[in-house]
Amino acid sequence: MILPPDVLETRDRHPTVANCIIKGLAPARWVGHDANVKTQKSDKNKITGDQRNSFIAAMLGWTMDAFDYFIVVFVYADIARTFHISKAEVVWVTTATLVMRPVGALLFGLWADRVGRRLPLMVDVMFYSVVGFLCAFAPNFTVLMILRLLYGIGMGGEWGLGAALAMEKVPAERRGFFSGLLQEGYALGYLLASIASLVVMNWLGLSWRWLFALSIIPALISLIIRYRVQESEVWEAAQDRMKLTNTKIRDVLRNGAVVRRFFYLVALMTAFNWMSHGTQDVYPTFLGATANHGAGLSSVTVKWIAVVYSVGAIIGGLFFGTLSQRYGRRYTVIFCAVLALPIVPIFAYSRTAAMLCLGAFLMQLFVQGAWGVIPAHLTEMSPDAIRGLYPGVTYQLGNLLAAFNLPIQERLAESHGYPFALTVTIVPVLLAVTILTLIGKDATGIRFGTAETAFIPTRA
Numbered sequence: 001m002i003l004p005p006d007v008l009e010t011r012d013r014h015p016t017v018a019n020c021i022i023k024g025l026a027p028a029r030w031v032g033h034d035a036n037v038k039t040q041k042s043d044k045n046k047i048t049g050d051q052r053n054s055f056i057a058a059m060l061g062w063t064m065d066a067f068d069y070f071i072v073v074f075v076y077a078d079i080a081r082t083f084h085i086s087k088a089e090v091v092w093v094t095t096a097t098l099v100m101r102p103v104g105a106l107l108f109g110l111w112a113d114r115v116g117r118r119l120p121l122m123v124d125v126m127f128y129s130v131v132g133f134l135c136a137f138a139p140n141f142t143v144l145m146i147l148r149l150l151y152g153i154g155m156g157g158e159w160g161l162g163a164a165l166a167m168e169k170v171p172a173e174r175r176g177f178f179s180g181l182l183q184e185g186y187a188l189g190y191l192l193a194s195i196a197s198l199v200v201m202n203w204l205g206l207s208w209r210w211l212f213a214l215s216i217i218p219a220l221i222s223l224i225i226r227y228r229v230q231e232s233e234v235w236e237a238a239q240d241r242m243k244l245t246n247t248k249i250r251d252v253l254r255n256g257a258v259v260r261r262f263f264y265l266v267a268l269m270t271a272f273n274w275m276s277h278g279t280q281d282v283y284p285t286f287l288g289a290t291a292n293h294g295a296g297l298s299s300v301t302v303k304w305i306a307v308v309y310s311v312g313a314i315i316g317g318l319f320f321g322t323l324s325q326r327y328g329r330r331y332t333v334i335f336c337a338v339l340a341l342p343i344v345p346i347f348a349y350s351r352t353a354a355m356l357c358l359g360a361f362l363m364q365l366f367v368q369g370a371w372g373v374i375p376a377h378l379t380e381m382s383p384d385a386i387r388g389l390y391p392g393v394t395y396q397l398g399n400l401l402a403a404f405n406l407p408i409q410e411r412l413a414e415s416h417g418y419p420f421a422l423t424v425t426i427v428p429v430l431l432a433v434t435i436l437t438l439i440g441k442d443a444t445g446i447r448f449g450t451a452e453t454a455f456i457p458t459r460a
Contacts, residue, residue, distance in 0.1 A: 051169045054229045055178060058162035059185040060222035061125060065155045066189025067196075068132050068215045069097060072148075073281055074197040074303075075208035082208070083141040091406050094281065096145055097152040098403035104156025105392035112388030113249055116231045117165040120157065120388075122223060128154025129219035136212035160392015167379040168234040168387065172447050173325070175380075180321015180372030187313030187368050190280065194306040202300055234449040238384040252385045261381060262394060264440060269398025271432040272374065274405055275337075278425045279347070279367050282409040286418040287356065293417030301353055309360035313368035321372030329377040330442045336370035337433040344430075348422040370433065380443040384453045 047055075072079070076090040083090075104124075112120040131151045138144035163182060170178045196214060200206045242248070252258060287295045287302040297305070316336070324332035343366065346359035378391035405425065412421035446453060 047170070047174075050230050051171075053225050054169045055166045055182065057121075057222050057225040057229060058166040059182050059188075060218050060225065061121075061158045061162045062182065062185035063189040063192065064128075064132075064215065064218045064222065065158055066186040067193045067218065068151070068155075068189075068212070069094065070190050070193040070280075071197070071208075071211045071215065072097075074193060074284060074306075075201070075211065077285075078201070078208045079141075079144070083144075085141055088407070088410060089141075091410060093145060093148050094406055095403045097148045097155070098399050100149050100152030101156030101396040102393060102400050104153035104158075105160050105396040106156075106389070107153070108157025109160050109386075109389030109392045110249075112161050112164070113235075113386050116235055117161055117168075117388060118226065118229060118231055121161050121165065122226050124154055124157040124161065125219055125223045125226065128158065129216050129223070132219065133213060133216040136209040156396050157392065159395060160390075161388055163375040163391055164379055164382075164387045165229070165232055167375055168232045168448055172445050175376045175445065176325030176329075176373070177318070177322040179324070179374070179376030180317040180319070182375045183321065183372045184314045184317035184368060186371070187310050187317060187364070190313070191307060191310035194303050194310060198300065198303040198307075202303070234384055234387070237449045238387075242385055247385070249386060249389075252383055258383060258386075258390075261441075262390070264436075265378065265381065265394035266397045266401075268433075268436045268440065269378075269395050270401040271398075271429055271436055272371065273395075273398045273402035274429045275367055275426070275433055276371060277402055277405045278409065278422070278429055279363050281406045282413070282418070282421070283360065285410075286413070286422065289413075289418060292413045293419055295351070295353075295356055297353055297356075305353065305357045305360055308357050309364040312361035313364035316365035316367070316369030317372030319372075320369030321376070324373045324376070324444065328442050328444045329373045329380070330437050330440060332373050333370045333377075333437045334434050336366040337430050337437070340366040340370075340430050341427065344423055344426055348419040348426075376444075379448075380446050381441070384448060387448075 072090075072094050076093065077087055079093070080087045080090045108120045108124050128151055131147055131154060135144060135147045135151070138147060166178065166182055167175060193211075196211055200210050200214070201208065284302050284306055285294070287297050287305060288299060290296045320332050320336055340363060343359060343362045346355060347363045348359075350356045350359055374395075375391075378395060379387060382390040409421045409425055412424065
């Protein structure tokens with residue numbers, strides 16, 4: 001009997017599995033070919049309806065995440081006035097959200113690796129939609145803080161599960177493009193938050209509470225689309241493999257290569273999150289501030305600049321995400337991080353609206369260009385058996401460790417001014433992203449659902 005290459009390779013690693021296959025006991029979707037046959041062996045230029053729905057739902061969820069997070073960034077001065085507290089106290093609302101995200105990534109990730117991607121994702125969307133909407137009715141700051149803590153749990157589950165499902169379904173040959181497009185759902189959320197703040201507060205003169213109420217709309221659309229998405233074939237194949245080899249999730253998590261890569265990815269994601277939050281969170285405040293060497297621009301001008309650099313972020317993610325498919329994830333990230341370094345003086349020390357707008361546009365072009373690689377990179381570095389858990393937890397732990405960025409920048413701005421605060425927090429992080437990426441590994445274009453990604457990464 002002539003065995004397929006996948007089975008020949010498996011025979012040496014797992015004789016029991018090979019025997020089962022030879023006897024015809026293994027599921028057809030697993031035998032002798034890529035588990036993701038509907039996506040990764042199909043015409044690379046053709047996207048099915050199921051692939052499209054899974055991707056749109058993931059992008060809408062990620063857009064919702066950024067929209068709701070950056071609403072607070074734009075209105076925390078207004079929240080401070082409403083509840084009669086200082087701005088320094090309000091910024092801890094964003095920190096609270098980031099702190100709880102690893103909890104959500106862990107809970108929903110483990111659930112998704114056990115029962116599949118669809119159900120946990122739909123429950124997650126319903127949970128954070130309701131909590132986000134209730135923020136609009138918070139009677140005091142304590143209730144708002146509690147709701148933001150709960151919201152962090154919900155959003156912690158969104159990115160990892162959404163990215164895993166989307167990247168498992170899209171063709172491997174187009175993963176770079178879709179990775180960039182998916183990640184720039186975050187920049188799109190920032191853009192929508194900028195426009196919504198401009199329209200709701202500046203043009204219509206309504207309260208900041210209306211912004212939180214509006215956030216339920218994209219979440220509900222995402223839920224409706226996700227209801228139509230089929231389960232990941234890669235996950236189903238991984239479950240078949242684990243049953244045939246009597247492997248448990250804990251066995252994968254105890255593997256030395258998986259553990260070492262986990263800590264490396266947490267360090268990388270800490271640098272990445274510090275890079276993005278360091279160039280975004282305090283920047284609108286810097287543009288509008290008249291004290292501490294702020295730019296002193298009008299509220300309307302600040303929001304239009306935010307719109308411009310959000311467009312730059314979207315362009316960067318799409319362009320460099322696509323480019324990473326050809327030149328590799330690592331080299332693309334390094335290229336973006338290095339090019340962002342000479343932009344820092346324009347970004348932080350310019351005194352005119354035009355130059356600040358240019359600096360912000362270029363900074364987000366490169367920062368989000370590097371980020372456009374991440375959905376593909378993290379999922380490609382993850383074992384099939386724990387892809388619901390692994391990317392989300394590493395990403396969100398990095399978010400947690402970067403959660404103190406905004407309070408640190410505000411404290412530095414009070415003592416040394418905003419330009420100094422931006423520079424001393426951004427430059428070291430760009431260097432850290434470059435070095436960490438340089439010493440890491442690359443799995444560009446690896447095919448999911450094969451022996452190479454069955455239980456553990458083959459490249460440590």
